[in-house]
Amino acid sequence: MKSRDATRRSFLGTGALAGAAWTACSSPEAEAPAEPDQPSSLGTPVRRYGQRSPYEKAARGVRESQTPEAASSRTPLDQTYGIITPSALHFERHHAGVPEIDPATHKLLVHGLVDRPMAFSVDDIKRLPSVSRVHFVECSGNSGGEWSPAGAPTVALSHGLASCSEWTGVPLRILLEEAGIQPEARWVLAEGADACLMQRSATLEKALEEGIVAYGQNGEAIRPEQGYPLRLILPGWEGNTNVKWLRRIKLTAGPQYVKDETSKYTELMEDGTAWIFTFEMDAKSVITAPSGGHGVDGPGFLEISGLAWSGRGKITQAEVSTDAGQTWAEAELQTPVYSKAFTRFRLPWEWDGSETVLLSRCRDETGYLQPGRAELIEQRGRKSAYHCNRIKGWRIAADGSVTSAEV
Amino acid sequence: MQKSSLLSIATIVACAAPTLLAQTYGVGRPASADEVAAWDVTIGPEGRELPTGSGTAKDGAQVYEVRCKECHGDQGVGGDHAALVGNPEQLKQTPPLKTVGSYWPYATTLFDYTRRAMPFEEPGTLSADQVYAVTAYILHLNGLVSEDDVLDRESLPRVVMPNREGFVRDPR
Secondary structure (H helix, E strand, C coil), X not given: CHHHHHHHHXXXXXXXXXXXXXXXXXXXXXXXXXXXCCCCCCCCCCCCCCCCCCCCCCCCEECCCCCCCCCEEECCHXXXXXXXXXXXXXXXXXXXXXXXXXXXXXXXXEEXXXXXXXXXXXXHHHHCCCEEEEEEEECCCCCHHHHCCCCCXXXXXXXXXXEEEEEEEEEHHHHHHHHCECCCCCEEEEEECCCCCCEEEEEHHHHHHHCEEEEEECCEECCHHHCCCCEEECCCECXXXXXXXXXEEEEECCCCCCHHHCCCCCEECCCCCEEECCXXXXXXXXXXXXXXXXXXXXXXXXXXXXXXXXXXXXXXXXXXXXXXXCCCEECEECCCCCCCCCEEEEEEXXXXXXXXXXXXXXXXXXXXXXCCHHHHHHXXXXXXXXXXXXXXXXXXXCCCCEEECCC | CHHHHHHHHHHHHHHHHHHHCCCCCCCCEECCHHHHHHHCCCXXXXXXXXXXCCEXXXXXXXXXXXXXXXXXXXXXXXXXXXXXXXXXXXXXXXXXXXXXXXXXCEHHHHHHHHHHHCCCCCCCCCCHXXXXXXXXXXXXXXXXXXXXXXXXXXXXXXXXXXXXXXXXXXXX
16 A cells, blocks of 8 residues: 555656656556546435445454354444444343334333332333433443453453443433332332343432433434343443343332342352442553554554543543553543543553553542552452453554553 | 521421422323233242242253253253352352352242243243243252252242352442
């Protein structure tokens, strides 16, 4: 590509005389038409639904699975910009495939410890006062490979089970109050309309404070893979509590201990006990550029950029080390910083061409500082499969290749 | 003076109270009892919502053979998908083995999940009797009920799982 551009530039630079020579000469190599300074034909007409450039190939990472309906796909975080994940690249984790739901017949049932069991159509929900909030959703199994010293080789594999969207919908509080919350109610059970009727219990307190029944994602209807037509959003809580294809909310006195909050999504400790209802996703950050699998094309200026997020509030600080953790520099946070949302951080850098390791760490508004691997294992042991938020490193070799740095 | 301002504060609070209560919009419609009953498949740990029906491990072995074995293996182990048989000691090994017998705190959860989500490719197709039976079979493989024990809405919640006390609330 480079040599072709160089040829074209020199051709154009020599002007009309060279042009005449080219025409006269007509050697096979020179027959390829030069790219004109201005397009000589019209482009494509307007269209009803836009498509990205055919040159753009960013795609979710999908691994072969015997059961692709109960599998996950990963966001290519190295190929997204800013803080919003394009809806088509939002990670997926399904337990029984993506149902096709007609919004005209879908309903949300609210019952249990309520004064009046209620049914809401999607149109009903859209009549009610709405909010739009930017929040990440992260599978609690995200970064599971980072429990190992080696870590995953690319940022999609290491952190791609997290994505961030602007969600629009009705505060769950409004729907619960339409039904009348009884005083004994302390928990809610949320159920999806997928084939396995995916369920999770959540506290009523969280539901009332921050729960959203969302129908919008990034300015349009939620994608089917993300829960069309309705999805529960519990900001900052483990991904699977954000129940997709939401069809039922039951108010209860206690949690239901469903399969996915007992056999799965619990944290086993070294002594054999397990933490249950580990809802909040702790603060985490990762450098997305440069990151594993992308070479750095020689020494010189290079912006280091990454994402930080916390399920406990706003990110207040992101730091980057360009010397394997000996020194740390404060990265600039993209503003506004939203609570429980991706926060983009950036740091200008001059790479001198010698081998080094880049690290990032972040702090949230509770004062919590993202831990290193040893510190995390000291707190949790090695039997916990979920909630790995340790510091991630990328090694840049002298030849510019980038790989996961062993810690 | 002081008394009267206290009184007026009380009046203000009393007047303000209705607006502090939930505002409703009159949107949505009441759900009928039948409509709720048709969808309310939730089964809590006390098992109060369990349906009528019953089954034994002996019955369940036949259901398991046809509907479960392909994925979960002969007698609940060795399949390509989740192992169903184990004991809490296996939680201490590396890597830990999380199974119905080693990890699940409530037998009711096994009934609930099997009824609504299994078999994987045909969820919701087992009858209540079949679910009780295959639940009994899996619990029997874990040594928790005998082959002829009848599981139903009364007896299933009384099965105490070995890891019942193994869970603690998130201390973070």
